[in-house]
Amino acid sequence: MRAIRRGDTGPAVSEIRSILVGLDLLDAASSFDEATSAAVDAFAKAIPGAVDAFDERASAAVDAFDEAVETAVRAFQQSRGIGVDGIVGPETWQALDGARWKLGARTLFHSIPSALVGEDVRALQERLLEMGYDTGRADAIYGPRTARAVAEFQREVGLSPDGSCGPQTMKALRRLGRKVVGGRPQWLREAEAFRQSGPNLVGKTIVIDPGHGGADDLGVVVPEGPLRWTEADLVFDVAARLEGRLAAAGMRVHLTRGPVPAKPMTGAERAALANSLGADLLISLHLDGHENELADGVATYHYGTGNGLTSTVGERLANLVQREIVVRTGMRDCSIHAKTWELLRLTRMPAVRVDLGYLSSPKDRERLVNPLFREQIVEAILAAVQRMYFPVERDVPTGSIDVRQLRLSLAQRS
Numbered sequence: 001m002r003a004i005r006r007g008d009t010g011p012a013v014s015e016i017r018s019i020l021v022g023l024d025l026l027d028a029a030s031s032f033d034e035a036t037s038a039a040v041d042a043f044a045k046a047i048p049g050a051v052d053a054f055d056e057r058a059s060a061a062v063d064a065f066d067e068a069v070e071t072a073v074r075a076f077q078q079s080r081g082i083g084v085d086g087i088v089g090p091e092t093w094q095a096l097d098g099a100r101w102k103l104g105a106r107t108l109f110h111s112i113p114s115a116l117v118g119e120d121v122r123a124l125q126e127r128l129l130e131m132g133y134d135t136g137r138a139d140a141i142y143g144p145r146t147a148r149a150v151a152e153f154q155r156e157v158g159l160s161p162d163g164s165c166g167p168q169t170m171k172a173l174r175r176l177g178r179k180v181v182g183g184r185p186q187w188l189r190e191a192e193a194f195r196q197s198g199p200n201l202v203g204k205t206i207v208i209d210p211g212h213g214g215a216d217d218l219g220v221v222v223p224e225g226p227l228r229w230t231e232a233d234l235v236f237d238v239a240a241r242l243e244g245r246l247a248a249a250g251m252r253v254h255l256t257r258g259p260v261p262a263k264p265m266t267g268a269e270r271a272a273l274a275n276s277l278g279a280d281l282l283i284s285l286h287l288d289g290h291e292n293e294l295a296d297g298v299a300t301y302h303y304g305t306g307n308g309l310t311s312t313v314g315e316r317l318a319n320l321v322q323r324e325i326v327v328r329t330g331m332r333d334c335s336i337h338a339k340t341w342e343l344l345r346l347t348r349m350p351a352v353r354v355d356l357g358y359l360s361s362p363k364d365r366e367r368l369v370n371p372l373f374r375e376q377i378v379e380a381i382l383a384a385v386q387r388m389y390f391p392v393e394r395d396v397p398t399g400s401i402d403v404r405q406l407r408l409s410l411a412q413r414s
């Protein structure tokens with residue numbers, strides 16, 4: 001198809017407008033509502049003939065790709081992870097077209113070779129995820145994994161497990177979906193398992209994942225005079241320091257990689273390693289980079305879809321890590337965010353990724369390259385991990401744990 005952009009008019013534009021209005025991204029004010037058409041009818045009766053010109057202008061308005069439409073298209077593209085250019089090309093059109101479907105309006109199945117895509121698929125995936133079925137990411141694509149999750153659901157409710165979602169399956173989903181509203185059993189299970197593992201750090205397994213690594217994947221790289229700072233090396237140093245401190249506190253600690261791994265590791269490989277170790281927690285360490293050197297600060301990420309589907313234990317860990325670092329270092333608070341990245345999605349334990357400042361920011365960099373400052377970050381993460389294992393009612397104010405005393409108090413307790 002030809003890309004549709006600002007200034008274009010015609011039926012394709014009015015189609016795009018009506019989808020955007022349906023998604024609440026575009027105000028329907030410029031198209032006729034009931035009150036307006038009643039007013040126009042009355043006007044037509046009063047002054048015959050005058051209405052034709054008015055009609056023409058009004059219909060031009062609903063056909064026009066104006067500034068409001070462009071803004072709505074940009075917002076839509078951003079929400080779907082499509083390149084934001086305000087132009088409706090093939091990819092944006094496919095996503096817009098898929099956005100029209102409401103769950104239950106059509107039968108969903110694993111179609112080969114081109115998979116069904118749409119908002120209804122996303123809604124189905126999110127519902128199945130909430131109920132504890134593994135559809136993978138809620139990506140709005142009805143692939144083999146979604147079909148498998150549907151078949152598993154069907155088997156458990158006594159329907160024939162064909163992996164397609166028709167009226168019968170929808171009915172069962174609606175009936176059972178109500179029971180789990182607010183329950184989110186998957187995350188309740190995770191929280192319960194975490195609680196049952198007890199308040200002590202001793203014997204717990206933690207995986208520290210220094211991001212990137214290897215000659216081909218240095219992460220953010222910033223040259224500074226004769227020096228060259230790399231994200232891969234700096235986060236490895238933080239990971240190695242953390243390893244020592246966490247081990248001293250009695251935890252079993254594993255790093256996902258050495259200082260110079262032979263080849264880059266994917267998020268899935270890192271998650272698989274943590275799963276195979278039966279880890280209780282995973283913390284992934286990165287630095288951020290931006291072309292604007294004014295960008296600075298710390299952000300922490302946990303698993304979640306952004307639509308309220310979230311790992312509660314992961315969110316708690318993200319909160320504690322973020323707050324301890326911000327309070328102890330004074331770096332800018334870029335807050336915590338839900339993400340569906342492989343590493344966070346495929347790990348079976350509470351997992352977070354923290355971006356420990358911007359290597360591209362002179363302000364953050366000056367501190368990050370100082371080993372004493374990295375030690376401060378290590379202490380903050382250590383305090384956050386300790387607080388994860390305090391019962392909520394015995395939690396302490398952020399910044400108040402003296403991690404140097406940790407070993408001592410552990411020794412006294414046992």
Ligand SMILES: [Zn+2]
Pocket residue numbers: 211212219220231286287
């Ligand atoms: Zn990174």
